[in-house]
């Protein structure tokens with residue numbers, strides 16, 4: 510089973526109100542570890558790449574690595590391009606085979622963002638791919654994109670009009686979460702998710718989840734956040750596992766042992782989130798696959 514269109518994973522998650530982990534991988538080890546976590550828990554999974562990761566590995570090598578791994582797993586999986594303000598890279602990834610893209614036009618004014626998102630939706634349609642839209646930048650820098658400044662939050666009606674005008678498949682509303690680690694407990698605006706879903710029942714996307722409590726996750730998922738992005742938590746698990754191993758084994762030079770330790774930490778992090786989000790056991794047989 511294999512790679513399926515993103516909508517196939519998210520339509521059901523949204524209808525049944527569970528969350529699908531959308532995990533930003535950074536290399537082959539993290540890719541393999543998160544796929545192993547989803548397989549172990551019989552969960553659907555979205556693998557994400559930041560634009561920075563695509564640029565550093567290259568779209569074609571990264572995609573080849575993805576397919577080589579993903580085609581072997583027994584659960585439905587799909588590939589998403591996270592925050593991408595660059596239309597050229599959106600086109601490159603769609604052409605290469607990514608199943609879903611986040612066109613991040615949050616730096617543009619809404620009229621221009623709307624106009625460009627309409628183009629991206631049309632382009633993605635040609636590949637059977639889905640588009641996530643965003644008009645408010647998520648606070649915090651993630652892989653070189655975004656800013657530490659609090660972004661502008663528009664009235665819900667503005668987001669609703671954007672969704673309607675563009676036909677985006679999913680939407681990332683500003684709800685008070687931030688990329689990176691929280692310095693103090695965030696003030697969330699979960700009612701924005703409910704209000705948007707009531708007027709436009711499409712999957713909402715939760716960004717900046719690292720550091721939220723289990724209750725905050727499950728509440729937002731119940732309101733319609735079907736895609737839950739995980740980026741910072743993977744970076745922490747990945748880097749700290751290297752550090753732990755090296756501190757515990759100062760004289761050792763055994764890469765496979767170190768990498769096995771890192772893989773276990775990343776897999777555990779992914780499994781923990783999949784369980785909280787309620788998608789364990791939801792890997793139903795699928796009807797269509799992506800060639």
Ligand SMILES: [Zn+2]
Pocket residue numbers: 592647651688716717738
């Ligand atoms: Zn994000």
